[in-house]
Amino acid sequence: MDETISLILHGCRLAKDLELNLANLANQPEILSNSCEQIIRAFIDARERLNVHQQDATSYPRYMGQQLQQQQNIDPSVQEWLRTSCTSAMETLFHQTQDLMAERSGLGLIESKVGGGIQMGSGGLVIELGSRSDVQAMEASDSGRGSSSSSQRPRRRKDDAEKQTVRVPAQQFGNTEIPPEDGFTWRKYGQKEILGSRFPRAYYRCTHQKLYHCPAKKQVQRLDDDPYTFEVAYRGGHTCHMSATAPSVPPPAPEITQEMAQTMTAQPQPSATTSLARWLEFSLGSGGSAGGSSSSGSMAAGSSGGAGPSTVSRYGKEADYPVTDMADAMFNSGSSSTNSMEFIFPSILEEKWDPPSDKKN
């Protein structure tokens, strides 16, 4: 366990160093990228070790087990890097800071946060369908409600439609408040503070609801214990024209590393990874014309303009040229494109995108 703490501290240290040198490195994206990569790897490995600890101690949630499995498959280089780079210096650092950290309770905070599934660069997506515990929190408000009574203003209910909950990582850099991309266009129609939750829940309906009577809706909420993860609940299938090509629930995003990115863009791709390959091509700058549609939502993209220049435009255009806009958002965020783009669903690039014909109505 001490080794794990050392890893976390090392990651913190790297982040601190990066922060201190940020002004000097502003014009050196390569160095910045490498620094980010090192920080990410440190935390990924720390999380992995924490996962092992947890798995040993208790029955482990299914999705975390999957993540662990994925990471174990792809991260030998990280382990090697840790073996070679994080040695006595880290131990020294650990011992020097241990007392201070414990005194400030910072240690516990960091540990619980990482253990809670922080998505440092993993790009992992967790789909949880129909699992009792998975949906429990969000189901609480819906369970047992029957059809609505007829009134002059018919409101909601009849929401017995099956709910599918997925967890998707938020961006780690730039604007972390951009909600997950899932290949459909959504219109936000409400936001609500939820009791016991630190973050509000945003309500979206399909952009084409009126034209196609599309009943699809989704709720987006950040997890209390992991603000870097969105929990997205989908309800009602798409009946609009988009549904012919886009999935109502995005498939799991493959685990991606820089090594994989280089490998996959350099070699012919098997069909199963076509989506990923195209997405990588795009994210590495050689693509960019691949199709897809966009989520129009931006959780906190309010009158303040969201989180600055990296925010995807809220209006019109983003539905027309979604991938470009999202790419702009990512590239403008000042982060490594490869790392940042891990948090966008590659699935959207796999789909044929039909230009919306119902923008004027």
Next chain:
DNA sequence: GCTATTTGACCACT
């Protein structure tokens, strides 16, 4: 003017 977002209010339900 059009369209999307915000947000207070309303409604269904427990």
Next chain:
DNA sequence: AGTGGTCAAATAGC
């Protein structure tokens, strides 16, 4: 009464 889901007027960017 409390809570979550939805509506719709106000607002804002294009």
